[in-house]
Amino acid sequence: MFRHDSPDEAAFRAEVRTWLAANLPAALRGRTNRPPPAELMPWYRMLSRKGWIAPHWPKQHGGMGATLNQQIVMTEELAQVGAPQLPAQGLNHIGPILIEFGTAAQKARHLPPIIEGSVIWAQGYSEPGAGSDLASLATRATLEGDHFIVHGQKIWTTWGHHSDWMFALVRTAPQAQPRQAGISFLLLDLHSPGITIRPIKTIAGDDEFSEVFFDNVMVPAENLVGKLNDGWRIANALLGHERLGTSNPQFALMALERIKTMARASGVMADPTFQDRLAAASINVIALAALFSHAVELTNRQHGLGPDSSIIKIFGSELLQALDELLIEAAGSHAAAEQPIATDFGVVDVSTPFLQVRRATIYGGSSEIQRNIVARRVLNLPN
């Protein structure tokens, strides 16, 4: 966005663009909600077969080992064509964690299915009583022989009811102080007996989230990642990957396109006051892309961004909300329409992305929690 492609990059961009144009099904373009697995996973597997499903993963684990600029080119082209959001817990979260902390057996078993798209992962962190205060989580895992017995409940599990496996934080030393020292990182097969999953309907009308109940579920001890009671450190070590993932400028670029379509249709695109707000938003999108590139560059070189990743999460998620506020402004009296609006410039869904994006500043650590982290750990402000 702020670069001219090198000849190699230009060639790569052309390749990506041509391939996407030929292969991405029309029904999956410009979707505001994440399509259900039956629709989405064939596309995931198509990207996988092309070798493009994990641009940021090393080649040895099935990734593309792409350069920073190639990653940016892909982001821009995926945005351009309106590609749907993929399930990210495997690619952006547990994958990098296993690459870093997993045993050889864990890697061999779990990484290929992520790349292939044959297994969907869910994250099991939040609980009803442990949201912002994650360290207070209460789901117990008791080691009995060569199994953990897991009992408790997780909530706000993205795509829980569509997932095959969950990586979860569980309490293995109830008396440990600080509480963080009693938590382990466990991989759970969601098809195990004793697990009940209930989808949660959101204000946007989708069911992105679930509640997951564990009633004395048996989990093989080999599914422990890292050492016993060392789960907190593992979960936090690569948080930057997740935060980077959720703030990929692809979503902001797609939001900008949606705004322009709506504004053209409603006529407000010709209004200088709207143009001014659109310019301000566009400039912030460029800034997000720059911040993202900068962060990817640092991540590639230093292996982990640390707590600075929180500002990308804050800036990216709050910008998405500002963009969707501009979208409903552009929509005028169409703002509350529940269904996509058919216009001369294409079909635009207005209320769904606006409602969906409310969660951007809540999940994955709310903006308030991220600000606490930055204040303490980046700015070194006192407690």
Added chain:
Amino acid sequence: MFRHDSPDEAAFRAEVRTWLAANLPAALRGRTNRPPPAELMPWYRMLSRKGWIAPHWPKQHGGMGATLNQQIVMTEELAQVGAPQLPAQGLNHIGPILIEFGTAAQKARHLPPIIEGSVIWAQGYSEPGAGSDLASLATRATLEGDHFIVHGQKIWTTWGHHSDWMFALVRTAPQAQPRQAGISFLLLDLHSPGITIRPIKTIAGDDEFSEVFFDNVMVPAENLVGKLNDGWRIANALLGHERLGTSNPQFALMALERIKTMARASGVMADPTFQDRLAAASINVIALAALFSHAVELTNRQHGLGPDSSIIKIFGSELLQALDELLIEAAGSHAAAEQPIATDFGVVDVSTPFLQVRRATIYGGSSEIQRNIVARRVLNLPN
């Protein structure tokens, strides 16, 4: 602003407008800084002789006993003509406090000079170590016989070096717990021996503030207002008056006029994007005027607004800052000009009000402190 005058009000407005046009010296109109006493006080006394210096005071104490709508008419007309800001500590703060809590002798001695404009008052609350945490103030007053001996220091004293008297919070019971219970409310003659006053130059280039040093100053015991160690309650009881005073929409209306003049001169008044921001600001000014009227109405009827006055202070002061940000936007590359800018539409001072207004959210209790007060005392949020 949101009313049509009744016939009586229209007559009063005409009277005020005619009188102001005839009597307010041209040199005092549209000033962004408060003119020095030699320039300002003759005008104060002229208003006093007309009977209009204290619209909100009861008639028995020399006030005008004006109705709410008359007060609003005066506010609007003073803004219209660009009348200068008067010293307000007497009129809006110690005056109402003495009317409520003063002895007959204190009222008789101190109220007439405030009305006449023969004495200027300063407020002595803040200290170098006690700003937001006012209750930690350390200036001591020890009763010895029929005098207090005052020792310590006050700071950020508005117009301290121009003032004749100070009302101050002083510590009379050093060991009292909570600390608020050891504070008394005292009237000090600033011409007493042992007092040193040093003006403080501000970023706006004026010297609105002073430091005041007390080196064992003798203060007659009869200058205690209310009971010993009851000063905290007294200082807070009528804070609403001060907050109302500082958020008088007159200043916002004058800021709007300044913006319009600058915008016409720089040509940006014709730009729809600027018009849009000016509309947003204007609507907020009307909202401030409405909030102010509402508060004056409640104050008149119920005698005291309570902690709700904090939201007027927050909204009014943050709005003034937003207005002055719009002013420097309107000024474009004139924004940093130190001196007033001569234009075809009149002379406009841009940088001075912009810099001055920085203090609006700091003094009289910062916006942060006001938000704490509202959260705890109005919204009843837990500690």
Added chain:
Amino acid sequence: MELHLSSEQTLLREAAAKFAAAAGPKVARGFRRRDISFAPEKLRQAGDLGWLGILVPSSAGGLSLGLTELALVLEQAGRGLVCEPIGLAAISAAALAQGHTPHPMLERTMNGAALVVPALQEDAHCNDLAEPRMRAADADGSIRLTGTKSFVCADGADGFLISAYGRDGPALFYVDRHAQGCELSATQTVDGRKLSTLRLKDAPADVVPSRQSSRNAVEALTDLALIALSAELLGVMEKAQEITLDYLRIRKQFGKPIGSFQALQHKAVDIYIRTQTTRSLLYQVAANNDPYRIDPALAVAVKAKASEDALFVTEACIQLHGAIGFTDEHDIGLYLKRAMLLSSLFGNAAAQRRRYVNLADLTV
């Protein structure tokens, strides 16, 4: 900040609060996606209480009250997420009562037996409120309307008050729902109520005259609509604030109520400042304007502020709830959705500012 009310006004507010308490989130959920998204018998009850004729002169059988009273009732309706279109019916009744002889629909509109709603908007951004493209043709002594109105709250309506360009410029007309050439198509909103497009082709209409003292009947009705929607928006944001403050006091994290965290406290104060400034603005304007002659710049200012603040407040309330606020089963989302609908009707905040620039002469 409390309002200073007369004892009659206090009684009126209490009655409205009682009516609203019988509605609420659960009832509102029940109406989602229903053919008629409110209870006709409840509308008749509002009529029995006099609210639909609240602005109508007593000579025409109304209560002859002012904008303050209208706002008091509609603020409660907003708080209760009431689905019955009390505000639209009441301002339509006021419009129908303007002529020398009241319009034949007035009585049934006032008692809630029939529902008449305004249909003034053609454009999503209200650029043409004062210049409708709808045309009124006068042929053989009868008037016929042709054109399209959008974003009409037509659920359960028996007739419409329509702005159209006639011989003498824009005027207000009444068209019956079942008139020849009158066609409605509805789309669903997130609020559960529908918005309709009204297409007229040579539909028979009659003129609704303006009150002698007032400006053009179209403008008078538009300004009334802005005040009515703003009052409802105020109630919506106030109730959302109340629910959120309760949650902040009860929900615990890190061993204490989340309402004890300064960052959340300050956000709660920002919400409170929005509700209070909208409240003061609305009620000061209401107290100082005649319902039939509202200063249009003020009506626009009120709607601009209420629309912006209601979205700010209800969005912030969801944020303060955290993940639970994002679920469909929690009530707080219903307030955001109602705010989305009401803030967008008759022009969102940006559209109001566009009108304000001209009304307040900010162009030179």
Added chain:
Amino acid sequence: MELHLSSEQTLLREAAAKFAAAAGPKVARGFRRRDISFAPEKLRQAGDLGWLGILVPSSAGGLSLGLTELALVLEQAGRGLVCEPIGLAAISAAALAQGHTPHPMLERTMNGAALVVPALQEDAHCNDLAEPRMRAADADGSIRLTGTKSFVCADGADGFLISAYGRDGPALFYVDRHAQGCELSATQTVDGRKLSTLRLKDAPADVVPSRQSSRNAVEALTDLALIALSAELLGVMEKAQEITLDYLRIRKQFGKPIGSFQALQHKAVDIYIRTQTTRSLLYQVAANNDPYRIDPALAVAVKAKASEDALFVTEACIQLHGAIGFTDEHDIGLYLKRAMLLSSLFGNAAAQRRRYVNLADLTV
């Protein structure tokens, strides 16, 4: 977030930081309201270090470096409130080096013996940057300029790079300070430096050609100015942030450091987000654009963001200091004043957005 720099870039930044540390608030105060508001020998020192020729091709005696290196030096200048116009001199040198044979003033400009500054602006809102009203007339083989330029940083300048409308449209010209028909009048700014109005009447001038690869020389110099000012603004806000964070850690109220209060922590984070996003944006644009061919939409975007963020940050820093931050004797106010000046030059944030709308085609 740290930048990824080469070792040469790191050394350059360290040298610039050393230079800036020798300046700072105290030195900047000393220059307030002085005839020449900087130290000419310090400008020569910057020349000796090569910074004034940082963009100049090595064939013309410069360092032949890029925008990243320019930004690294100017960011430090901003941090140190350096008064010497390093950025303006460096971009002027770049402009003077464009032709087949370098301009005669190039060498002295590069070594700091002479100061040449751009004079492109005529209007407070930069509506006419690309369409100057200044006229260039060609008579008897010599060029003469007539017109007025505003907001010129003319303190101590020996010559100006001036945009004017000539036979072939807008072009860039050099005019000597002491040329006939050249008149300057200065006004004081809050920053202590002056801004001047430059009036030319048939002043002799010579053309400064554009580089073959680049766009119009006027546009190229404008875009360089936007980047240079933005880099200085970045340094200003970063240093203000640093001073403020220190104060938050030390100042106590209610028995603890005020930096432990969550509301102030979150405000500090908002500041940090502004500095970091401006920083990433500036350096990504710098790394990916040729100094003689900057994408104008990006130059404008960078200046818009830096201008807005620098005011936001320095205003917030004063607020976080409380009353002490409002005194003239405390340094923090100097950063706000520098931000006021730099953000307003060559168009404030609103003016940049106006240009961005057209450059990025946001009109249809």
